[in-house]
Amino acid sequence: MIKVYIILACYILVPLLIIEGFKRWTIVQKIGTVVLAYAVGIISSLCGVFTFATPEIAVSFSKLQSTLMNVAVPLAIPLMLFNCDFKLWTKALPKTAWALVLGLVSVVVAVVSGYFIFRDYVPETDKVAGMMAGIYTGGTMNFNALGASLNVDKSVMAIVLAFQMVITTPYVFFLLGGGYKIFRKLLPYKDVTWRGRTDEDTIATTDVENYHNMLEKKNLIGMLKGLGLSVVFLAIGAGLALLITGTLNELVVILTITTLSIIASFFKKVRELPKTFELGMFFILIFSVIVASMFNIHSVNGGSLYVGGFVFWIIGVSVVLHLILCRIAKVSGDLFCVSQVGLLCSPPFVPPIAGAMKNKKVLISGIVVGLVGYAVGTYLGAFLAWVLG
Secondary structure (H helix, E strand, O other): OHHHHHHHHHHHHHHHHHHHHHHHOHHHHHHOHHHHHHHHHHHHHHOOOOOOOOHHHHHHHHHHHHHHHHHHHHHHHHHHHHOOOHHHHHHOOHHHHHHHHHHHHHHHHHHHHHHHHHOOOOOOHHHHHHHHHHHOOOOHHHHHHHHHHOOOOHHHHHHHHHHHHHHHHHHHHHHHHHHHHHHHHHOOOOOOOOOOOOOHHHOOOOOOOOOOOOOOHHHHHHHHHHHHHHHHHHHHHHHHHHHHHOOOOHHHHHHHHHHHHHHHHOOHHHHOOOOHHHHHHHHHHHHHHHHHHOOOHHHOOOOOHHHHHHHHHHHHHHHHHHHHHHHHHOOOHHHHHHHHHHHHOOHHHHHHHHHHHOOHHHHHHHHHHHHHHHHHHHHHHHHHHHHHO
C-alpha cells in the first residue's frame, strides 16, 4: 500500500511541478499545462507505474482514484467560472459573436454526423459524442464534467483523451509554428478590436493562467473564500440531486454547480476573488493526470481505433466547416484562429496563439469565445448525449 500512497502524493505533486514550470519557462507556457498533465499520466501508465502486487491493492487504488476525480471536477468548475466577466460578452463586436456561433454550429454538425457514422463501432457513442461536444466548446473542464456526470467508462475516457491529445496537439503547434498565415490568406479580412478597448497591447501571454504570488496572504484568503463557495455549491448540487432523483446524480450536480457559478460571477465581489481560476486549474490538472494515467495500451486495438477516427472526424469537419462559414461571414483569419483555439482547447491556449501572431487585438475576443464555451459546453454536451441516446 506504500506504493499507492506515493502515487496519490504524486497526483498532487505533479500539477504543482507543472505550475512551477509554467511560471519559469516559456516552453511550458507554449505547450500548455493540461497537455503536460496528460503526457505525464500516459507516460507513467506506459512505463508500468500502475501495476500492483495483488488485485485487492489494485481495486483499492482504483477507488481512491475515483474519489479524487469525483471531488476535483465539481470543485474546479466554480473556481474557473468565478473570474469570468460574462458582461463583457454584451460588449463584443458582431464578428466575435459570429466566430463563436459559427464555431458552435460547426462542432455540433461534426459531432452529430460523426455519431451516425461511428455509432456501430464506438462504445457508448452517445455519451462520447456529448463529451466531445463539451471538450470542443470550452476545453477539458467540460469533458471531465460530462464524463463524470454521464458515467462514462473510465477506460473509454482515457482512450478518447489519448486520441484527442494526439490529434489536437499537432494542430495547436501548427498554428503556433506559422499555420495562422494560411488562414490569414484564406480569410483576408480586417481585424476589429473591441469598442473602447485601449489596453490590448499591455496584456501578457500568461494573463489567463498567472500562477505568480498565489501564496501571498491576500490571494490565499481570496482563494480559500472561492474554495469555500465551491464547496457550498457542491453541497447544494448534491442536495438537489438527492431531492430530484433520490441519488447523487452527477449530471444534476454538475449542471447545478455550473448554473450557480455563472450566476455568482455577475457579483463583483465574487468575480474579483484573486487566483480562483488558477486554483481551479490546479484541480483540473489533478484530474487530467489521473484520467491519463488510466490509459491502457493493451486497450488500443482495432475497435479503439474507431474512437480515434471519431475524434479525427470531429476535428476535421468542425475546422473545415468553421472556416467556410467564417469566410461567408467575413471573419478575419486571426479571429478565426483564436476562436478555434478558445473552443477546441480552452481560453488558456489563446494568449500563446495571439502572441505568436503578434496580434493582441483578437486576444480579448478569443478569450471571451473560450469563456462562453466553458459556460455553454456542459449544457450542450449533456443535451446532445440525451438527444442522441
